[in-house]
Amino acid sequence: MSAQPIYLKVAKYQSLIALFILCLALSFLSDKFLTASNTWNVLRQISVNICISVGMTFVVLTAGIDLSVGSVLALSGAITAGLLKSGIELPGSNLFIGFTISGAILAGMVTGSLLGCFNGWIITKFKVPPFVATLGMLTIARGLTMLWTKGYPISGLGNHFAYIGSGWLLGIPVLVWIACITVVTAVFISNKTIFGRYIFAIGGNENASRLSGININKVKLMVYSIAGLLAAVGGIMVASRLDSAQPNAGMGYELDSIAAVVIGGTSLSGGRGSIPGTVLGAVIIGVLNNGLVLLDVSPFWQQVVKGLVILLAVIVDKANSKVE
């Protein structure tokens, strides 16, 4: 057994090292960074991105991409809020169907899953590149959100629903619990199930996977459905946190989630990556966002910095691949 070169050993932990350096620098530059309230604040903020990014990781592992997560998030959040607030009226039969919190949440999650499933169906059935198929869904879902909300926020969703976004459970914000449960489940799926193995296999070599008997279309359909489902979970988290569903919610979230996946070491060409890496990527993005705000950096520069970090992550990833 040959010893691993030191460069590869370091490369394995590059995201963790980057996060450590970032935290160290920010703790010197801002006295507010390393406070308990700021830490909880960062964790709450990144919880949504973690959920979306986990779904995105599965998609990217199959060598795909999902640009629609931000819009799916908005639509699912709006459906949840709308049903919770107003239910469904059936004037023809003089019936009103009201939704409990769990019912509305379930409806939002089903919406997200169906939209994701539709993405998967378009990609597998018509062989449309994921980039194009999900770009279409990005616009469709945003349009549907505008139609559902009539362009206005749906607010006043009640204290019980708002508890999800602002409440604490056993000393930890509920949002963080949701993110943790999502991550643990995703890690289990990716590492301990046959389905998880199939995802890696398809991303590594789709033709070989097909020849070895894996039902590629079914796996992809499920992967995009999961991405949609987790975007919906993110939408419910956002709606609950703001106590309102905004028609323009989730704009740009797809980029943040792709950034988290890439920074976390998942290869955009598929087959290589991990959920913990993505979580680390989301934490880096979150800490970076928080740090730039604390340092009073202009929002315009913040975007530039974020873009540069993503580019750097991809370049480093490419360099690592070559060395390996």
Place this chain on the structure above:
Amino acid sequence: MLKKVIKYSLGIIVICFVAYNAVYIKKLNEVKVTENKLFDAKAYAHNYLYKKLPVALNNTIQIDKLLAHIRTNAANAFKTYSHGQNIGDVGYFLVGGQGQIVNIDDNDVLVKSDNGLVIKLAIQYIFGNAVRDAPGLISMNEFNNTMDMNNISGEINKIIKNEIVPPFIVKAKKGDKVAYKGCIELNQSALKLQNIEVIPVFLKIEN
């Protein structure tokens, strides 16, 4: 086979349980009776301006006193006298004052007080949330959605422009003494204390 039956039966039971706890069904006409009617922002604004606000007008601060307070301790002045719906730097103040009209144009009436302070009474472009928020009488929690709350501001501003300003403008002329009460908007992080614009809610010529 038995295993499959058990599996599907359990699945159906779970779905039924979830569905039972997810929705409730009522007669639509019963819901409509208990449900609030469509929010009438116009009626709300009318009631607010003519019934609620006059009581609050007894507690206005003189504008020159307010500005002096802001110059010495802005944070304390904002904390003491301003209201608003957010935690940002913008604060709305309910103010009063007297002075002499020094100019009238299509957009503003310039009023100069005895101590030389000049303010603008807006008569044409009446926008924003100053009148809604300055007295601190309206809470966001009263409303089902932000749109209803935003509509109130629009209706308040319309009433001011169509019902409060015109009777004043037809009589007002340069040199008249005027007493006014109204609302102003100031940004604590970008204070601008000259030529302050007051959205009037009470105007009286005192010749």
